[in-house]
Amino acid sequence: MDRAQKRQQIKQQLLAMIKSNANGGRLPPERELSERFAVARETLRRILRELEQDGVLERKQGAGTFVSGQPVLKQPQLRSFSEEMRERGLTPSSEILSCRRVAAGAKLASRLKLIPGSSVMELRRLRMANDEPMALETTYLVPSQLQTLEPAELTRHSLYELLAQRFDIHVRSAMQQVQATVLSEEEADLLEVPAFSPSLLVERLTLGDSGEIIEFAKSLYRADRYRFELQVRRPPTAADPEPAA
């Protein structure tokens, strides 16, 4: 058994303990757990730290390790549609509306930092959750090696997975803008809502590992089915002493 497997196993056992909520939501001391799992305490602590960051555990110096009472604020993360729907407990799927090469117009080209007229892949998809239309997405893909992209592949794979596995292109960060709009008749028709229904428009510029532009995507979400959730913190005020480490 390799290391990663062992860690996963320990994590699973810990999650089971957490779920059972055995000892009033309190976990045994780290020294005891590390002995039980036959790992060094620091190794166990790494696993506990991960669980803490996932918001499953809370640790209090001098007091103990506790099952988290309320889910902790998770940082907003860049997720694909598929990932996001799965996280909400829904089953994602896609219908490819079109997939073709187009010449970038002035506005698109400036966003993608390309020369106007450059060739990009345009991909239009109707995105569904539990087979109900959820969003209408138009993606413009920059990397030139993607010109060989086969629409068929996208019915089976998430776009970001495909980029990573087949082309070694790794999505790293994105700038998103969220605004409200109303749907055109054609858009409303595809999303199966009345014309001129309100819609959440999300524009996303996606960057890769070294900051290169990968795609620009526009997604129109059904306002009645989708809301954008965001947990934010207040920056520490100047009066507060800086917490060391």
Added chain:
Amino acid sequence: MDRAQKRQQIKQQLLAMIKSNANGGRLPPERELSERFAVARETLRRILRELEQDGVLERKQGAGTFVSGQPVLKQPQLRSFSEEMRERGLTPSSEILSCRRVAAGAKLASRLKLIPGSSVMELRRLRMANDEPMALETTYLVPSQLQTLEPAELTRHSLYELLAQRFDIHVRSAMQQVQATVLSEEEADLLEVPAFSPSLLVERLTLGDSGEIIEFAKSLYRADRYRFELQVRRPPTAADPEPAA
């Protein structure tokens, strides 16, 4: 010198090295740095990990530690309307529409985790930027000492500033939901747009230092003037294998 101070000092020295960009953006090996700073390698690694999470460094197994090429994404922060407008270079102002005590209905009470019928302060404000209507905001304030709040004070101060300075209540974090909607005739009238115009609805549950609920706020933003911006990162590709999903 205590530990935290020493760590801060090392961090500062590392940041200086990073800024100077001395060796083509490559840092010396961990073993060398740990010796130079006279700490154990694991201790140095903790500091490097923090800098990596801040987006200042990138580490590549087998290759080295590098100054991050990409500018750091700033985390989305909890900001008041006034702060946000100033950041966009606009001048914020407010018109108080109403300020009164109300009994919380079932839905509001459950959001605020109060008993239905509890008394809360309701504050309705038309929020402007450069004297143009931008948003219509309804805030429900929980803390009981706020019952003495004078509407007049709010024309001069930001609400969050007032809470901090006069009541020692410090906003710490918030859960926000952003959705698309259409304006009622009354709302549209106040915002000076045609009835049934699209609007971005932001609901915010604001928490204080110790996680206590401070307010629930609903803001309707003019869709033509306001968009919500958000920079997000992809979670680091896990070195851990997926638990057989």
Added chain:
DNA sequence: CAGTGGTCTAGACCACTGG
């Protein structure tokens, strides 16, 4: 005060990169 999590150490080996 005993017990807990938090930090640090010195050393070992693993996994990966790039010449």
Added chain:
DNA sequence: CAGTGGTCTAGACCACTGG
């Protein structure tokens, strides 16, 4: 292959909690 970051160990002491 040498060199790098990644993980792990066994042990020590620190800082905090709560009875």
